[in-house]
Amino acid sequence: MSDCIFCKIANGEIPSEIVYQDELITVFKDASPMAPVHVLMVPKVHISSMDELTEEDSSLISHMMLKIKHIAKILELDNGYRVVINCGEDGQQTVKHLHIHILGKRKMIWPPG
Ligand code: AMP
Ligand code: ZN
Numbered sequence: 001m002s003d004c005i006f007c008k009i010a011n012g013e014i015p016s017e018i019v020y021q022d023e024l025i026t027v028f029k030d031a032s033p034m035a036p037v038h039v040l041m042v043p044k045v046h047i048s049s050m051d052e053l054t055e056e057d058s059s060l061i062s063h064m065m066l067k068i069k070h071i072a073k074i075l076e077l078d079n080g081y082r083v084v085i086n087c088g089e090d091g092q093q094t095v096k097h098l099h100i101h102i103l104g105k106r107k108m109i110w111p112p113g
Contacts, residue, residue: 006097036105077104
């Protein structure tokens with residue numbers, strides 16, 4: 001989508017600190033990190049939120065989920081990490097391109113606020 005910031009990051013049109021990418025996804029550092037390590041994994045195709053996923057996205061979502069542990073290894077999150085997907089208004093999703101937060105290197109609070 002032409003005016004989507006994460007489409008632009010995923011496709012290299014605007015710079016970001018990329019930590020991993022392949023043909024389906026880009027993983028880059030969050031601009032306002034909420035933990036010592038905070039990256040976002042996005043699909044290269046525009047999907048606006050979890051709510052928009054369909055059966056056709058099954059292999060993409062599977063790919064994303066299975067890559068998380070690989071990203072955790074790259075980022076040396078040996079002591080664990082948190083994975084977050086915000087969806088919609090109550091979920092406080094601010095960027096309308098599906099993204100998975102991966103956070104680590106500090107103890108996470110539960111439940112979140
Ligand atoms: P969410 O609230 O789940 O939609 O998360 C959006 C995240 O994107 C926030 O953590 C922002 O800090 C992050 N963010 C927004 N714009 C950028 C950007 N240009 N580069 C990196 N991270 C960004
Ligand atoms: Zn997008």
